[in-house]
Amino acid sequence: MSPTFLSQAMTVARRDVLRERRSGEVLWVTLPFGAVALLLIPIAISTDTLTLRRVGVGMFWVVVMLFGVLIAVRRTTADSTAQRDMVALTGMDPAAVFTGTALANFLLLLVFETVLGVLTVVLYDIDLSGAQWFPLILVLVAVGLALLGTIAAGIVATGRSTAALVPLIVAPMSVPLLIAATQSFEGLRLGKSILTWILMLAVIALVLAVAGVLSARPLQETG
Template identity: 45%
Template sequence: MTAQAATTPSPWRQCVELARKDLRLELRTGEVLLVTAPFGAVALLFVPLAIGPDTPLLRQLGPGMFWVVVLLFGVLVTLRQSAADGPAQLAVLRLCGVHPGVRLAGRALANAMLLLTFQAVLAPVAIALYNPDLTGGLWLIPAMVLVAAGLAALGTVAGALAEGLAGRTILGPLLVVPVALPLLLGATQVLATARHEQAPWPWLLLMLAAIGVIALTVALVARFLEESA
């Protein structure tokens, strides 16, 4: 084993370090917790204001509205300005021998952590405003994890496709939202199925299959996206 091979971090270590770099940058800028999360909470507030004191209807709409807000505002989380690497940063990563797929995986890991935080902030707001029926609510935990993972991967690919473009924050949602429909469908049906005392494994497997397809796509196009950037 050569000295260079012995000192070169593994791809997993590179991925974790890149994710840590993105998370540290987010802590300094506060784009998610200080900007996007408050706007998401306000979006949840609009529906009760528009409908009025119709408690049964609000309880029925609550879970769906939560996931719609997570999807729409979650795209903005993955496309935040702090997630845009400049030419100098990309050049440094190339010189360090970081594979394009590892770079995208690190970005996706950081996005997933931020999306989980975003969902954790919005969930109490949705419960307070809509008072939904949380029978089988424990199934929401794997649903939140899968939504965060899938949306993070989609947002990472969309951000790489739109990298360097002036309309990055406009083009990104147009690319992500249509493809994220299986995640939205599965997430909304998980709680509805659990209320009927049935295990929502088919919907979780649907979401997991969608994530697998997205991850495979990222692995296949990572080199092309790096060269085009």
């Protein structure tokens, strides 16, 4: 990657983070809704503490997947058609724009995951065995979700697909992320090796990154 590519990507990422800082959409809207979802689940299930402890991690990842992709998609589609056209006219590399947008989404998702993760540990009394692996798993899932949401939003932004198609695009591709994430934590709880699941998360992120970079220019030209 050339310095120009990196500087362009960082410029886009900085713009998106500053935009979120002004709007507070993730901090004041999406994050509270995710927290409320985690609070309501124990009330709805109304079961014993042991069962809640077992399902807590799964509930955490379901909430992260549902709200996490929403964060990535909404942040990416915040640009109007005129704004996207203006970015294209500046001559910025579409792949750099994609990378910067995905980076900003990753940072927001990582904050979202961390806050909800702490809340999940408190509410569900989660077993912290293998806690040294938690940051890596959270980072890999955040990367995957950020890339997936950015790609989906890029497809919608072309104008040939409606926002209603986002769930159809995202849901099938988020299933491997959900499985790998939940099985990683389950493996830690049982004292088993989680290397296979970690590699699966890394491969998913790599495939999505390559797909996003390669499709960035065609999607921009289509839009």
